[in-house]
Amino acid sequence: MLRGSLWWLLAVAVALAATRAAAAMKTGGQSLHRDFDAVWGKRNARFFDDGRVVELALDRETGSRLESKDRYLFGRFDLDIRLVAGESAGTITSFYICTGGARHDEVDFEFLGNVSGEPYILHTNIFSDDKGEREQQFVLWFDPTADFHTYSILWNPLNIILYIDGTPIRVFKNNEANGVPFPTRQPVHVFASIWNAEEWATQGGRVKTDWSEAPFVAAYRRFDATSACVWQGGASPTRCGGDHLPSSASSWMAQRLDWWSWMTLNWVRMNYMTYDYCADRKRYPHAFPTECIIPIGRI
Numbered sequence: 336m337l338r339g340s341l342w343w344l345l346a347v348a349v350a351l352a353a354t355r356a357a358a359a360m361k362t363g364g365q366s367l368h369r370d371f372d373a374v375w376g377k378r379n380a381r382f383f384d385d386g387r388v389v390e391l392a393l394d395r396e397t398g399s400r401l402e403s404k405d406r407y408l409f410g411r412f413d414l415d416i417r418l419v420a421g422e423s424a425g426t427i428t429s430f431y432i433c434t435g436g437a438r439h440d441e442v443d444f445e446f447l448g449n450v451s452g453e454p455y456i457l458h459t460n461i462f463s464d465d466k467g468e469r470e471q472q473f474v475l476w477f478d479p480t481a482d483f484h485t486y487s488i489l490w491n492p493l494n495i496i497l498y499i500d501g502t503p504i505r506v507f508k509n510n511e512a513n514g515v516p517f518p519t520r521q522p523v524h525v526f527a528s529i530w531n532a533e534e535w536a537t538q539g540g541r542v543k544t545d546w547s548e549a550p551f552v553a554a555y556r557r558f559d560a561t562s563a564c565v566w567q568g569g570a571s572p573t574r575c576g577g578d579h580l581p582s583s584a585s586s587w588m589a590q591r592l593d594w595w596s597w598m599t600l601n602w603v604r605m606n607y608m609t610y611d612y613c614a615d616r617k618r619y620p621h622a623f624p625t626e627c628i629i630p631i632g633r634i
């Protein structure tokens with residue numbers, strides 16, 4: 336009974352978060368041309384509406400990737416994506432931040448396509464100091480191909496939080512004090528891409544891409560990095576923008592999950608998470624990675 340009411344309460348919270356996110360959404364949006372370069376599969380990146388919308392296509396020859404012109408050291412990055420509709424098996428549509436380099440840091444949203452009518456899986460991962468293997472997967476509570484939804488990566492010195500339409504789905508705390516590397520030193524580029532990964536993406540690689548359905552096209556719009564710090568090179572300080580007031584607790588730089596967000600995150604985990612490396616006993620028969628077993632402590 337209690338569990339039932341809690342479920343509804345949290346469902347309402349998710350709906351509210353989505354409404355707030357929609358209200359906060361700027362109309363129009365900036366040109367993606369301004370913020371990104373097509374760095375791979377250029378001919379498969381097509382800009383529309385003065386660059387406000389970009390479609391990335393995957394065909395037999397190539398996929399396509401956008402890379403942000405700026406590099407950022409911390410920030411909140413929002414991007415609207417509409418995934419490939421219909422047949423999408425073997426395709427991965429992504430939105431991620433990555434430092435590159437030998438000891439790279441990376442935070443991934445990867446949408447694993449499926450045969451027509453079957454659900455996408457959202458695959459997330461976090462690399463710090465070159466170590467990833469922190470997979471969490473989710474099914475979505477909406478059809479991600481019917482319309483655009485806002486996917487966000489918040490990265491500050493305290494934690495990394497992933498959001499969908501304002502609803503938190505994952506948090507990775509800074510546990511450097513406990514020996515878990517956390518990205519704080521290297522600037523990232525923001526990336527958006529579509530590529531083929533039929534060897535593992537769909538139903539564990541059993542289902543391959545149906546090339547007769549190509550090209551596979553995903554659409555992106557409304558990139559927002561106004562709450563982010565632009566890296567100016569080693570010597571000059573980063574230029575931070577957005578709603579930040581360096582010492583204010585309400586700033587994105589100091590943002591972490593409050594109680595309500597924490598409850599909502601747990602609601603998502605209970606109802607939509609399909610894989611968590613922190614619960615994979617086959618993979619970790621003896622001990623889970625450090626960040627999995629550290630008590631949650633302060634939210």
Ligand SMILES: *[C@@H]1O[C@H](CO)[C@@H](O)[C@H](O)[C@H]1NC(C)=O
Binds near residue numbers: 448450453455456536
């Ligand atoms: C694709 O659909 C199947 C059947 O519903 C499901 O088991 C699988 O998790 C879905 N997603 C992917 C990416 O394989």
